[in-house]
Amino acid sequence: MSNLSYANGGNGAWQTFLAQVDRVAPYLSEDLADYVDTLKRPKRALIVDVPIIMDDGSIQHFEGYRVQHNLSRGPGKGGIRYHPDVELNEVMALAAWMTIKTAVLNLPFGGAKGGVRVDPRKLSARELERLTRRFTSEIAHIIGPQKDIPAPDVGTNPNVMGWMMDTYSSGQGYTVTGVVTGKPVHLGGSLGRVKATGRGVYITGCQVAEKLSLNIENAKVSIQGFGNVGSEAANLFYLSNAKIVCIQDHTGTIFNASGIELNALHAYIEQHQGVDGFEGAERIDNEAFWDVETDIIIPAALEGQITVERAHRLKAKMILEGANGPTYPEADDILNERGIMIVPDVICNAGGVTVSYFEWVQDMASYFWSEAEINDRLDKLMVQAVEDVWACAHDNGCTLRTAAYILACERILKARKERGIFPG
Structure with a gap:
């Protein structure tokens, strides 16, 4: 395993997230204490078999995942990762970090993440397309522009997002540009996203x-x-x-x-x-x-x-x-x-999901902004997020990480509390 691989695997990533939640819990208001465990459990986790016909005619099976960690503040948002070390605990952690990230930036999303355990460098372009389309068909019932919106991540790119959009759209009977972000610009992608x-x-x-x-x-x-x-x-x-x-x-x-x-x-x-x-x-x-x-x-x-x-x-x-x-x-x-x-x-690193939000908004309106407008909006949101987190860290005498979690968890758990639990 290379130096750029995981030190302790995906399970270590999930344990890291749980430790981060435990560290922030004492800072949260008392009325939210009963809801903290919400953050320690993904709302939904899907494991799928992804069989494809290889170029030599053989059939190979790959394991795919889509985890929706929390949807209290809006549809899920998070990338699709193609990597040989992808596994469930890692995807859970990445989905959970997306929940925190979208809340810190105050974007109207929850957190999600997906992936397939595969080395994309060992697949031909046609095999990669087959893999993507089959994986998309397996998770199509839980994604959508108002449900869960995938995006590129490690091992994926705008072309992969284009295949995902096309596969999902074929099942709907019309073009649904807002089902993914990070698409090629001419397919409804946003300038400045890459x-x-x-x-x-x-x-x-x-x-x-x-x-x-x-x-x-x-x-x-x-x-x-x-x-x-x-x-x-x-x-x-x-x-x-x-x-x-x-x-x-x-x-x-x-x-x-x-x-x-x-x-x-x-x-x-x-x-x-x-x-x-x-x-x-x-x-x-x-x-x-x-x-x-x-x-x-x-x-x-x-x-x-x-x-x-x-x-x-x-x-x-x-x-x-x-x-x-x-x-x-x-x-x-x-x-x-x-x-x-x-x-x-x-x-x-929340710039990517922020411009993904801009892309989603543009797709919903079918009205697109210039790259200068994108960058200006991005810069303002990122600067404001830093200011908010810095002030929270100063007020609570804590690190920037803990402050970011305080802001995010307050927003997420307030939404969870105010929505209530059904049935009661």
């Missing part, structure tokens, strides 16, 4: 850096994961004259104390599909990524990356969680004791 998560990482990072009196110009930045999120965050920090000193992806880790020239790196990746071998930096051991002296570190790969052992070694002033759940609770404690500021995933 770059939104990385942009959100940058915006929240700049907001918190300003509060810490950390100058972005000439700040040293290290990034784990160089897909849509990591690469866009890198581009924006680079344009702000920060130094990108270390990058790790699935092919290896590269380091240049003077700063990596990103334009040359992007050209190299176009040809070689990874950072390994890039001549503008030296190759270092994957584990050495966590020892690099840096101002800002951005884990933008998979969950479970910052362990207790790595938390002791990190040399950074601020962590921007571009990935979901990259830091274990025990590691959280160590980082906080060491004075390393963590901008938690539930606000830091």
